[in-house]
Amino acid sequence: MPDADAFLSVENLKKHFVKRDLFGREVQRLRAVDGVSFEVGRGEALGIVGESGCGKTTTAMMIMRLIEPTSGRVRLDGRDLTGLTGEQLRAVRPRFQMVFQDPGAALDPRMTVYDALEEPFRIQRKRATPDVIEGLMHRVGLDGEHLERFAHELSGGQKQRLVIARALAMEPALLVLDEPTSSLDVNVQAQILNLLGNLRRQMGLTYVLISHNLGVVRHVADRVAVMYLGRIVEVGPVGAVFASPLHPYTRALFSAIPSVRGGGERIVLEGDVPNPLRVPSGCRFRTRCPHSSPECSIGEPELTDRGNGHFVACSFA
Amino acid sequence: MGMTGARVNTSGRFERLRRACRTIRKRAGVSWYQLRRNRLTMVGLAIVMLLALVAVFAPFIAPYPGDEEGTSLGNRLKPPSREHLFGTDDLGRDVFSRVVLGARISLRVGVIAIGATMAIGIPIGAMAGFFGGWVDEAMMRLTDICLAFPHLMLALAISAALGSGLRSAMLAISLTWWPWYARLVRGQALQLRNQPFVYAARSMGATDADIILRHILPNCIGPVIVNASLDMGYIILATASLGFIGVGAQAPTPEWGLMVSTGRKFFLTSPWMALFPGLAIFVAVLGFNLLGDGLRDVFDPRSRPR
Numbered sequence: 001m002p003d004a005d006a007f008l009s010v011e012n013l014k015k016h017f018v019k020r021d022l023f024g025r026e027v028q029r030l031r032a033v034d035g036v037s038f039e040v041g042r043g044e045a046l047g048i049v050g051e052s053g054c055g056k057t058t059t060a061m062m063i064m065r066l067i068e069p070t071s072g073r074v075r076l077d078g079r080d081l082t083g084l085t086g087e088q089l090r091a092v093r094p095r096f097q098m099v100f101q102d103p104g105a106a107l108d109p110r111m112t113v114y115d116a117l118e119e120p121f122r123i124q125r126k127r128a129t130p131d132v133i134e135g136l137m138h139r140v141g142l143d144g145e146h147l148e149r150f151a152h153e154l155s156g157g158q159k160q161r162l163v164i165a166r167a168l169a170m171e172p173a174l175l176v177l178d179e180p181t182s183s184l185d186v187n188v189q190a191q192i193l194n195l196l197g198n199l200r201r202q203m204g205l206t207y208v209l210i211s212h213n214l215g216v217v218r219h220v221a222d223r224v225a226v227m228y229l230g231r232i233v234e235v236g237p238v239g240a241v242f243a244s245p246l247h248p249y250t251r252a253l254f255s256a257i258p259s260v261r262g263g264g265e266r267i268v269l270e271g272d273v274p275n276p277l278r279v280p281s282g283c284r285f286r287t288r289c290p291h292s293s294p295e296c297s298i299g300e301p302e303l304t305d306r307g308n309g310h311f312v313a314c315s316f317a
Numbered sequence: 318m319g320m321t322g323a324r325v326n327t328s329g330r331f332e333r334l335r336r337a338c339r340t341i342r343k344r345a346g347v348s349w350y351q352l353r354r355n356r357l358t359m360v361g362l363a364i365v366m367l368l369a370l371v372a373v374f375a376p377f378i379a380p381y382p383g384d385e386e387g388t389s390l391g392n393r394l395k396p397p398s399r400e401h402l403f404g405t406d407d408l409g410r411d412v413f414s415r416v417v418l419g420a421r422i423s424l425r426v427g428v429i430a431i432g433a434t435m436a437i438g439i440p441i442g443a444m445a446g447f448f449g450g451w452v453d454e455a456m457m458r459l460t461d462i463c464l465a466f467p468h469l470m471l472a473l474a475i476s477a478a479l480g481s482g483l484r485s486a487m488l489a490i491s492l493t494w495w496p497w498y499a500r501l502v503r504g505q506a507l508q509l510r511n512q513p514f515v516y517a518a519r520s521m522g523a524t525d526a527d528i529i530l531r532h533i534l535p536n537c538i539g540p541v542i543v544n545a546s547l548d549m550g551y552i553i554l555a556t557a558s559l560g561f562i563g564v565g566a567q568a569p570t571p572e573w574g575l576m577v578s579t580g581r582k583f584f585l586t587s588p589w590m591a592l593f594p595g596l597a598i599f600v601a602v603l604g605f606n607l608l609g610d611g612l613r614d615v616f617d618p619r620s621r622p623r
Contacts, residue, residue: 066516090522098520106513110535119531123521163517170521 006039013072032058034230045207047221055230056210097167101179103159107151114147120169140165157188177209226250229284236310246312358611364604372421379414394587404589415571426556427549433491438498446506460496468493476564486565505537539616547609550602
């Protein structure tokens with residue numbers, strides 16, 4: 001389903017961690033990400049949801065070129081990022097930036113707020129004028145008084161604001177947000193989510209939002225992709241997927257959202273997520289699927305269109 | 318007009334903040350408060366500072382600073398007295414003066430050897446840990462080889478090749494000591510290279526050199542300082558051992574190990590000759606170890622009270 005005007009396009013991305021013995025023979029193959037494809041339009045926000053260990057973060061790191069994919073491509077604005085190395089890669093890096101899960105760890109403990117804000121400019125060999133730094137701090141709602149503090153002297157919300165400011169300093173077009181609020185208090189989460197929403201509107205940013213929090217995804221994203229064991233099993237507009245999830249896994253996942261109105265039966269899945277060292281044959285969800293049949297073990301279902309951009313990878317849904 | 322005024326004002330405030338942030342950073346290096354809480358650490362610090370003062374002002378402190386000064390064969394092996402606090406040696410030289418002058422030698426050897434050790438070990442360790450893979454493999458095997466040399470044997474070999482002397486001793490010590498720093502820094506770098514802040518710098522387009530210099534090394538500094546201060550003691554001891562077995566300092570250098578070695582022959586009749594330089598070694602090593610232990614408490618985040 002390649003789309004000419006996709007801003008970010010990810011094609012059949014795979015990351016396998018292979019353990020070899022002394023003679024280079026393969027001993028184990030961990031399929032962290034096993035063929036992920038999706039597209040994000042300019043200015044769009046795509047949410048990626050799934051349980052921990054399903055490959056969300058690995059996918060994000062591959063988009064960022066922080067880990068090398070085993071195979072597959074990532075294109076940004078038509079340009080293949082996977083082929084770039086060295087100077088060429090460093091030159092395009094400002095276009096796509098990442099906001100990390102734990103803002104405390106994403107800031108060097110030996111740097112003050114000023115150092116942290118100056119770093120992006122230093123790296124790109126630009127001058128960080130006081131006006132620019134103050135503009136950045138203002139944009140993310142950080143107080144000028146904090147400039148002299150160390151990262152660990154800031155609150156969780158302030159740290160995340162600083163991390164976002166650092167990313168914005170590069171003037172990116174794409175922000176990859178890896179669980180941007182999961183380490184924050186609930187009231188601070190709302191502030192950060194609002195900040196992210198405003199920034200997207202004001203600056204026309206494109207987001208890839210990774211989260212296990214369905215509420216966050218619903219609030220921020222336009223479309224949502226559901227990952228299970230290294231693959232996308234369902235993708236579509238947030239409204240459609242939340243209103244009528246098609247894949248049995250998505251249904252189970254969404255049935256866990258507490259609802260004010262009550263109703264809606266909770267679907268509890270049997271067993272655990274299979275070990276990514278031993279991915280089941282055929283449909284990888286069949287070992288836990290309430291509707292699995294013998295046919296499910298033959299051939300992996302592809303994402304197929306169910307109308308209005310809602311895709312699902314299940315032979316029966 | 319009003320616009321420009323406002324702008325100048327912002328910049329001024331900004332400059333002040335920037336200056337304030339520099340001072341804070343200096344303060345954050347070692348927390349004086351935490352260091353002061355530990356009495357033993359302060360004893361160590363006092364010993365080290367005293368040693369440094371003695372080394373710097375040795376010619377003014379020693380009553381007989383010249384080699385020949387106060388030397389007379391009629392004055393041989395005199396016990397401690399008012400003129401000769403630590404007595405005199407087999408050539409009639411003042412032992413106190415020689416111990417004082419020896420502080421200068423030991424500290425200089427320690428500083429130079431530690432400097433050389435760090436200059437070799439830190440870059441190798443940082444690169445091994447940061448790049449991993451074959452770089453790590455190659456550098457760590459080299460490290461293992463150097464670590465396998467017993468430093469006394471290497472010192473013997475080097476002094477056989479280059480002649481005995483302090484320079485050979487320092488060379489031998491540096492060549493056998495740097496692997497510890499390489500390993501220490503490698504371990505730190507291994508941990509640091511997967512920290513999100515390193516990923517963040519990389520995603521902004523930082524080069525490897527940039528990341529090593531700005532993020533990896535500054536975050537390794539704590540353990541390295543702790544080790545360096547502990548090792549100062551050991552290196553002084555190693556220099557003394559080399560002097561003792563005769564491959565380090567050569568007579569008439571007032572080196573502590575050499576003095577103990579010479580004094581050994583007269584130990585039963587004139588124990589002061591070996592005793593006082595030996596005591597000096599003991600106190601110096603103790604001082605550096607106490608200081609190092611205290612610094613470790615400060616730098617180790619687990620022991621740091623929040």
